Amino acid sequence: MKTLLDLYLVFFKIGVCSFGGLSMIPVINEEMVRHGWMTLEEVADIIAFAEMTPGPLGINAATFAGMRAAGISGAVAANLGVMSLALTLCLAAAIFLARLRGNPYLERFTYGIRPVCIGVMLATCITMLPNYQNAAGAVAPGAVLIGAAALFLLVKRKWSIPKVMLVAAALGLVLGG
Secondary structure (H helix, E strand, O other), X not given: OXXXXXXHHHHHHHHHHOOOHHHHXXXXXXXHHHOOOOOHHHHHHHHHHHHHOOOOHHHHHXXXXXXXXXXXXXXXXXXXXXXXXXXXXXXXXXXXHHHOOOOHHHHHHHHHHHHHHHHHHHHHHHHHHHHHEOOOOOEOHHHHHHHHHHHHHHHOOOOOHHHHHHHHHHHHXXXXX
16 A cells, blocks of 8 residues: 555645656656666666557556556556646646636637647648658558548537547558558
8 A cells, every 4th residue: 555655645646846858757757766666777668668558658657667666556546646736736727727617717718829829730731641652652541541531520520539540540441541
């Protein structure tokens, strides 16, 4: 039980004191070795695995380190630790926004940031355009078809994102998109 509490507290400290990504690595190194949960080589392996797997480095590292130190319950404790601050802040923001629902200043603010959000989405779309080209630089019809199908399923059919991802993956395997 003490190990689980220690994992929670260590990863809480990591979540609070680092700004995500690579800034977590020195703290993870120090804490894992200091507590005797891992050697430096094992920490390096965990960081490599955490970087290779999808998702944020902090969550992946907490999962692998917690699992290595105390099994599944250790992974849960480490993940709760690294996410505690973010979850607390999100909950506080949700409560704050719920209390301000209908406030004319908040309404104007959210209306005003819509163009910024649209700009960010457009910039993301533009940076993704190379994904719709083949090696020769020509438009890849399979990729365009997959993108169009995903957009249609999301917007017109109101499918959930996981379902659309599965369809897109299947189309990618079939079309080589």
